[in-house]
Amino acid sequence: MSHIALYRTWRPQAFREIVGQKHIVQTLQNSLREGRFTHAYLFNGPRGTGKTSAAKILAKAVNCLNGPAVEPCNECANCIRITEGAVMDVVEIDAASNRGVEEIRDIRDKVKYAPTEVRQKVYIIDEVHMLTTEAFNALLKTLEEPPAHVMFILATTEPHKLPATIISRCQRFDFRRVSLEDQVERLHEVCREERIEADDDAIRFIARLSDGGMRDALSLLDQIMAFSGQHVTYDDVISITGGMASDQFEKLVQAIKQRDVGAVLQLIDDFMQEGKSADKCMENLLYYFRDLLMVKMVPGSQAVTDRIIDVKRFAGVAESFTTQELISMMDTLNYYQTEMKYSVQPQTLLEVALMKLCSSTAGGAPSRAGISDGSKGAERAPDGLVSQLMSRIQRLEEQLVQLQKQGVAPAAGSATGGGAGQSGSGSRSTAIPAAMKKSVEKLDGFLEGKDSQDSKSVLQKWNQVLGRVKEQRITIHAWLVDGEPVSVHGDAVLVAFKSSMHRETTEKPANKQLIEQVMADVLGSPYRLISIMIKDWKSAADQVKPVEGSKEELKLVPEDEPVAAREEWISEAIQLFGEDLVKIKED
Incomplete structure (x- = not known):
């Protein structure tokens, strides 16, 4: 007979065999003893801590021919066939591969029928957090008021991804990481039964590496036994796991x-x-x-x-x-x-x-x-330099106050109106803040080409680009899907993003290279990827819209041309705070 993995051989078949979850075992056994088990349970916790095993044991306990009992007998026909997975009324579903609404609708349609082989129909949905939003909605009403003969057991490692409406309809049990001592005791028991000698320090090191997961510990022991033979030593564990003594x-x-x-x-x-x-x-x-x-x-x-x-x-x-x-x-x-x-x-x-x-x-x-946030290897600035910078900041603040007293409005003020600096021509001021001038000048070609045939062609094929990116790297697709192409200019496609985090991740060289390669394949010619925040794109588009009834032309300052007549205090402010944080209102 072929070898069966240790974690399968030693999978708990009764509540007393579950390691390290006494608080859950006692609660479930008390509810079984008093006949107060509910219609929906949520088992959550780290991998390898016994969630699915506890669900199957509970299914056997409620359907045991000698029960419902606090422990399944594992001898009657029902217990044996549920263990083998041969009972049609005890259904185990992997939500990772059956996550759609159709699969859940199928369950919803079948729960109304009474069980044909056992007392209670049980649905065990593993990795339930993988279900889609539509699937959760389809499950919701059934989970709230199922027929009396149905029990749902949901298992997940990530309960925070479940809707609160699902969690509130279940009795929640939090499985804990198995303590090191409990793991060591269980591993020694396995070694005794498998007739393997194992040093105590080797068993402890295996338990430490498993990080509280009993299944991980048994899998690692199985691997080391194949390497060591009949005697497992500490050096063997170090050698096979790549650890260091x-x-x-x-x-x-x-x-x-x-x-x-x-x-x-x-x-x-x-x-x-x-x-x-x-x-x-x-x-x-x-x-x-x-x-x-x-x-x-x-x-x-x-x-x-x-x-x-x-x-x-x-x-x-x-x-x-x-x-x-x-x-x-x-x-x-x-x-x-x-x-x-x-x-x-x-x-x-x-x-x-x-x-x-x-x-x-x-x-x-x-x-x-x-370590400075700005330059990752830089040392802490000397106290003298900090004092000098603080003095400069104070001096700049005083100069700004003086300028405001002279009639210069603060940066957050209105860009229009009849203030002291208003031009005597009587026309509406078309001045744009210096930082915006650069932005608009860079986008000039894109603003002109946003309704061009090239832009429309890229927009039509964008879903193909997303699909091809998803095939090659699904993580990059998750970031790129937040953006949408808004214009094409020359050999560049401008993509506007809602989230700055998605934009920054897409702009990473490796991610950007893959996207540009996909665009070249799908669009038929090489294109560069340029990104922008969607709010900045809309703002730039609004800036170049002509004022109704006005024939005045909006003139843009070339990007490379320095803004004229910048006072010394403006230069210092930009050096200290950065051009993005300094806003200048021109008269």
Whole structure:
């Protein structure tokens, strides 16, 4: 007989076998004992914590020939056939692949019929958050008032994606991550039954890697058993999972403490030669510093004893650092770990992060606060420079007040009216703020071509562009679908976005390159992608509309031509705050 995966072999078949969910098991058993089970349940929690297993056990308990009972007997015909999935009245649906309204309408039409084989008709809908809005609407009324013989059990890892109207119609049970001790006990039980010898530190490391998911832990144990044979050791687990032993990190941390850059780089190179990944090294190093900090600050905590096997050894390493040094190191490592997600050279970032730790003056690392938001590697500005900038800002504020007293309106004021600066010609002022002049000048060609044949052709084929992008990269499609083409000028297509986040993500070089390639394929010639916020596009279009009854022409300042007669205080304001934040009203 072929091998069956451990997580399937050891799948709970009774409530007493569910690991780490005592609060849920007790509630369900009490409701079964008193006959107070409801028509709709919502099981949510992390993956591998027993949601679907609990749903099947509940289906057996309400339909057991010896029940309804607090535990299914697993011996009667109903229990056996439900376990095998052979009962037509107990339906398990994967909402990830059956997410449309038609599938839910089919359920709605069939619930009215009484069960033919068992006492209670049970629908288990797994990953229910994947259903479409229309499907949820179709399910809503049935879920609220189903026939007496029907029970719904919804399971999900992301309950926040469910409509509140669905959640309010269910009894909600929150499954927790399985504790490390419960996982260790279960894994030892599995090893005993499978006649496998396993070292305690190896089992604990497997439990730590599974992050509270019992299924993940059993799958990992199954893989390691195939590698190790009849005896599972700690070294085997390290080797097969690509992890790193704590003594390797101890050497690395000691080299950082001694500021031995050569030894640090050699250790990183050794990790890479062993097939470790840079992001995994960074993740494990952060965990190691976290453990050092826990040992130093709360040595008797349960969180320490759960994660650390040799607490005394960790305490010895932690003594060589101050608490602030450890926090600073974690802060810097966390910053570079975030940067790794967008880097094509993660190993280089790992090396830079550790060299930065070595080169710090106090043996630690500068905190994240020391890194400027504007330039990611910049150090904190000296106090003298901060004082100088504050003085300049105060001086600018005083000058602005004086200008306002002289009749210059504030930037937020009206652009029209009969103020002191109004032209004596009596005509309506057509002056545009300097920042808007640049924007309109850039869009001039697009504004003229928004109703052209090329623009209409691109708009007609845009759904084909979206479809082709979705086929190649669905994540990019999710951002691009927020925009719509508004004009074509030359070899450029202007796309207007409602959301700035969607626009910025679409503008990333890799995403933009793919979109432009798709546009070339669909439209038949190469086009560049230009983006704009839709509110800016409408504003620019409004600026060039001629005033009714007026023949005055709107003249635009060329983009490269500097705006004349800018006073010194205006230049300073733009340097300090940026041109986007400084608004200038011309007379």
